[in-house]
Amino acid sequence: MLVSVIVPVYNVEKYINDCIESILNQTYINFELIIINDGSTDNSEFVLKEFAVRDNRIKLLNINNSGVSYARNFGVKKATGEFICFVDSDDIVKPDYIKDLIDSADIVINGFIIEEVLNKCTKIVIPKIDCFKVDVQEAKILDNIPLLCLSSPISKLFKKSIIIENDLEFDENINIGEDYVFVLNYLNFCKSISFRKKTNYVYFRRSNSLSTSYKKVEEEILAEKLIFFNSINTFEHFGYRTSHIIPLIYKEFSKHAYRILFSIYNQSNGYSKKKRVSLINNIEKTQYERIKKMFKYNGLKGNLISLLLSKNFIYFSDFLFKAILK
Template sequence: MRMSSYPLISIIIPCYNAELSLSKCLNSVIHQTYCNLEIIIIDDGSTDASAEIYKEFQESDKRIIVIKQSNSGVSRARNMGLKTASGEYICFVDSDDWVEPNYCSTLFDLLAEENSDIAVIEASYEDEEGNVVFNKPISNERVFDGKRALSLLLEDSVIQSHPWGKLYKSKFLKDISFPEDLKSFEDYSTLFKVFDKAIKVVKSNDKLYHYIQRENSLSHNLSPETAYYFYLAIMEVFKFWQATTQIKDQKKITKNIIRKLLMVLKRILRQTPKNEMQQEKENIRKSFKTFLKYPITDIGPEYYFYIRLYYYQPNLYTKLIAKK
């Protein structure tokens, strides 16, 4: 593939203490069949051998740009990558993961063929040995108008709120930044802002991104404090959705938001004594008032009951959750 005949894609790779996975990640990126790449590695204050690894790659591949910053979190790393990127298109890869050789070419072809604003591919969710640990729902829909794609993103099923596995026209990421005050789930509270700008989105079911779930990942170790960050991200999504009037499938979105809120609440209540995180628990309780307006036909009897029980009788709800 001739570099001069295709537009530049900027691949942004946040990196923090990724010595165990970085070589495989970078090998997969530099061997893309789409060659006109700008590979931006943001070293977020790594203290392991990550620097030795990416310096070796940089010596043999001039497309690699390294930006160093003090440890400030993945949001600031991604934001720094966006500021540095000069490509017409933006793509993300996490340093824990790796991609198939046709990752970028497939995304670009999808986007170009349909004249879309965002292209999406599927991922294989694997453990460190390469075993598939999760299969997400697959849809046969291929092309979506912006509102349909946004609706699916808010449902968080067919299209999910990961920055990776997607190719964006760079103009859609202007004036958008990942929230640096959230220590986790920053992508969940960001991607809907990008999709809200899109007029057309295209998707392939090809699994070209390998998402590696490690034992020390957030999904395995969701602490009460981390769960509360997820709560904040969920509520930001909910506030956005409430201000958007053109989205269909509102029942599915509402149920998905309530499901996530109850999951967060359960994690916090089960893992903290009564006298810990009192303000956070009260904030969640108060926010449930907004969901009292939804009828049982919209959210189902279980969510209808739990929302009311925690809002009116939080102590009783806590005892009920503790027994399950």
């Protein structure tokens, strides 16, 4: 079976060589490598052209800078493989990455390794058990797969037919949470699933990556809503009660509560005190209460922030937030 490996690229000349080499060195050789150069302004395109000349499995596509979601969607449309997997351009994969994903299930989910570059620490994220092609309704996804495993399209195998027939796309309007929403939407159309405790994908978390940079507060608020409500809808579809789902979301995605406040108190935004307080007060009530509860899953500091998020003394809290949220 032909697998289409999709790699969006934007200004990663420092890392792209290792990424592409790791893909070309796969033990499973029946794949096409679709690289979408998303308007890079560094030397990434030059490096990619050299690779394209070397290996005829590479399809190099150049587009104007449109964002990672557009690039992935574009790559899916150009893919000719029956199955699709994704690799980020500043990550690497081990030689058995594709081989260990091969399965006839509608979706295959494997684990991955997170390398914290600045903190110099490693985290392994894996399903709790190995499970080979079972009915997705019987797979007990929430019990056996950490939500972090679902938060990205990496280390997964998708069927192109399911993506195309159901008009599934990465949301091009947001840059945070769109990966998780895509995976959840895809799961809704799956009848079978496989997941394994394999860790053939190495994800490098760097300070300037999309996942560690903060967006406009409006985008962070929208992302949190999409994550929360898509989680509820998907896992209710799999038979879970809302009372079971919500605590897991609060715990696993509590970082989005921080993201919203950081986007308000980020010094580069230069908001005045009046503007900061206004932005907090304008968060709709149900989301505001959700954010407060999320902070309670973040130890003493989180509990303090939750307490300070009382709208009765938000003007006083603003001073403390500036000190806490550096």
